[in-house]
Amino acid sequence: MINTKRLVRRLMVSGIAAATVATGLVLGVAGPASADPVSDLVGVGSDTTQDVVNGAGDAIGLGVVGSWDAIDPNTKAQHAVITPKRGCSFNRPNGSGQGVTALRQSGNVAAAIAAPFADEVDLPEVGCIDFARSSSDPGTSQSNTGRWVYIPFALDAVGVASSHFGDATAANYNALSYDPTNAATGTGTLQRLYRDGQTVTINGTTYDPQCNATPCTGGATPIHLYIPQNGSGTRSFWLSKLGIGTVPAWLHDHMWTGTDYNGALVEEHDGTVLQNDPNGIAPFSIAQWVSQRNGHNDRRHGAHLHSLVNVGVTPNVTSNPLAGNFPTVETGGLNATFIIRREVFNVVEWKKVNVGNAAFDAKLYSVFGPGQGLCGKSSVILSYGFGLLNAAPLGHTCGAIVDSLRAFGTD
Structure with missing residues (x-):
């Protein structure tokens, strides 16, 4: 079924089978030809890293991670409503800041804290977004006890x-x-x-x-x-x-x-x-x-x-x-x-990638954690123009999960 947004594959985790997913095309999934894809892990946000995350996901192989571009890749429309999961619809976030805001809203953060961005009329339902791409670090939102963590991906x-x-x-x-x-x-x-x-x-x-x-x-x-x-x-x-x-x-x-x-x-x-x-x-x-x-x-x-x-x-x-x-x-x-x-990041909920936490999500960790899915695609990262973090040129290696990159303690 054809999709008007860019879709990325996710790795096969511990034998979990998944539909074959390509950029803009999903094979082997039942449903009408014009329907939006249904994916497991959904990401939104940064223009800067949308292509490399797409490419790294493709290289990983079978999976169901959907990484949605900052603007519609066909019409170039901004903030159009997307439906990346069943029961989910929201305005497509354009850029890192809006992606992180939408992720927090999906985590049921109060609107008074994660205020809607311009043109955001349809906010994401709870659980509709799993990660946000970000080309900037937490900045002034950094908190060692923050609910969210920025995981370094590339240089x-x-x-x-x-x-x-x-x-x-x-x-x-x-x-x-x-x-x-x-x-x-x-x-x-x-x-x-x-x-x-x-x-x-x-x-x-x-x-x-x-x-x-x-x-x-x-x-x-x-x-x-x-x-x-x-x-x-x-x-x-x-x-x-x-x-x-x-x-x-x-x-x-x-x-x-x-x-x-x-x-x-x-x-x-x-x-x-x-x-x-x-x-x-x-x-x-x-x-x-x-x-x-x-x-x-x-x-x-x-x-x-x-x-x-x-x-x-x-x-x-x-x-x-x-x-x-x-x-x-x-x-x-x-x-x-x-x-x-600068380092570029993927943002997820800290407890879901903190090994030993009751809310630990092995699937999410297997995509973004140290030595895991995305970090293992060095040749793809280089093909998409980015540098590797193997030697921690700015202080972190790919997939590092550290308190100094946590954010939004008020959440």
């Missing part, structure tokens, strides 16, 4: 992308600088643009993030600074790395129309906004860019990555997003030492 990095490659503008963007030692006060040109809204001059060209006309006053060149949609884990991660709390007026999550910023919503890791705006730059997951270049759900639309100069060290060094001969060619995988890196 990612986030850089700047634009529509320029091999021209003078690309050379200037490759010279943007970043100070990793202090997001709030660092003097990198990227921070001065995004955090402070200041003009910066690179190779004789002055860029003004608060100017939209061409030319700007004083002859500056406009630069349009984009961030992904609200609820995006990449959005919150990017803002934190640039020392930004309240989003200032010069940052935009809707596209420039030629007269204002009332165009379509900016989806993370989708180059449409840059294709339509030669003055635009936006954060872009390097792993997602590599994954899309490798033929997985390519939606770059001509987006190209840029280097960042590390001004937090002396002498300054250029940090390239790719391990190949960048920027001459855009080959090679993720540079695992890029200046702005």
Whole structure:
């Protein structure tokens, strides 16, 4: 039966047989051809990791885990109602934050705590969601006694992308600088643009993030600074790395129309906004860019990555997003030492993956736990552009279940 959402396989657990599941297609399951699939473990959330979780699930083999994309992969509609299990219907969460919110709502968390996100009219019934994909860590919601736990899955990095490659503008963007030692006060040109809204001059060209006309006053060149949609884990991660709390007026999550910023919503890791705006730059997951270049759900639309100069060290060094001969060619995988890196996660209920707990769920643990299903698919993780956590480059290995990554103690 055909499904309009992306579906992922789950491993066979201890001889438990399951229906064969492929991306968008379910075989051997009775029911009308147009019906939604019925799966055991249901996941929602992050755009960043939706494809790699799909791929890793496919590689595992037989199973019934459904990992639902952040937006409808066919119509591109946001927040349409999905029915991933019998007796379950809810608005599709778009991004990490909304995915985690929906997971908590499915855990019967009071609406006053897990408040509905924008356009969420149909909330999930209890038990309808089993995990949420997240491209950011617990952040300020961290609690050593929290009900939920973020389980590390892979390594990612986030850089700047634009529509320029091999021209003078690309050379200037490759010279943007970043100070990793202090997001709030660092003097990198990227921070001065995004955090402070200041003009910066690179190779004789002055860029003004608060100017939209061409030319700007004083002859500056406009630069349009984009961030992904609200609820995006990449959005919150990017803002934190640039020392930004309240989003200032010069940052935009809707596209420039030629007269204002009332165009379509900016989806993370989708180059449409840059294709339509030669003055635009936006954060872009390097792993997602590599994954899309490798033929997985390519939606770059001509987006190209840029280097960042590390001004937090002396002498300054250029940090390239790719391990190949960048920027001459855009080959090679993720540079695992890029200046702005992060772990990506799957979020589940802590007690269900805590061995020895009365509520322990062996099936859930076998998918997300250390040395288990998803973590065993190294070649797939690399194919989708992400790095491995075998050596704990940011402090955790794949599948680690630790109190420091628990969250939402009030739940």
